[in-house]
Amino acid sequence: MINVHVLNGPNLNLLGRREPQIYGSTTLADIEKLVRDKGEALGLAITFRQSNHEGHLVDWIQEAGAQGAGIVINAGAYTHTSIALRDAIAGSGAPTVEIHLSNVHAREGFRHRSLIAPVSVGVICGFGPTSYLLGLEAVHRVMVERARLPKPSQH
Numbered sequence: 001m002i003n004v005h006v007l008n009g010p011n012l013n014l015l016g017r018r019e020p021q022i023y024g025s026t027t028l029a030d031i032e033k034l035v036r037d038k039g040e041a042l043g044l045a046i047t048f049r050q051s052n053h054e055g056h057l058v059d060w061i062q063e064a065g066a067q068g069a070g071i072v073i074n075a076g077a078y079t080h081t082s083i084a085l086r087d088a089i090a091g092s093g094a095p096t097v098e099i100h101l102s103n104v105h106a107r108e109g110f111r112h113r114s115l116i117a118p119v120s121v122g123v124i125c126g127f128g129p130t131s132y133l134l135g136l137e138a139v140h141r142v143m144v145e146r147a148r149l150p151k152p153s154q155h
């Protein structure tokens with residue numbers, strides 16, 4: 001069975017309770033339910049986590065890599081600052097899709113740069129909670145495709 005870890009960074013625990021004009025009224029628990037339903041439809045095993053602490057996210061990325069799992073990550077503000085997350089994703093070998101609720105490119109300049117995008121398979125942003133479902137579908141497709149391709153020879 002394909003495993004996907006859906007990881008959420010700082011302040012995403014506040015979703016639906018503050019700043020609804022930017023992030024909407026859906027809570028992280030609502031998003032988890034949507035992700036679990038979509039995961040079931042795709043036949044995926046889902047691990048869904050949130051932390052405000054960078055090191056927890058690093059540990060979870062390493063764990064996903066060790067399990068051969070894929071990652072869908074909304075790293076929140078760490079997206080724009082964290083070399084540690086970038087190194088963890090690169091080192092994990094886990095196919096990773098970066099996602100955001102908001103269209104970060106339509107917002108402040110400091111949100112236009114992502115340190116994790118260059119080590120991710122791709123980026124999805126601007127679709128609200130649907131970004132999570134698109135991210136899940138994308139990582140699923142990448143993992144199915146990679147499993148189908150012959151392994152590169154060692155020579």
Ligand code: CA2
Pocket residue numbers: 010011012014015016017018019023074075076077078079099100101102103104111
């Ligand atoms: O759009 C996204 O998903 C973001 O990752 C959200 C982050 C932001 O720093 C990124 O630039 C884009 C912020 C998450 C904070 O969420 C809150 C929710 C409610 C109230 C306050 C913060």
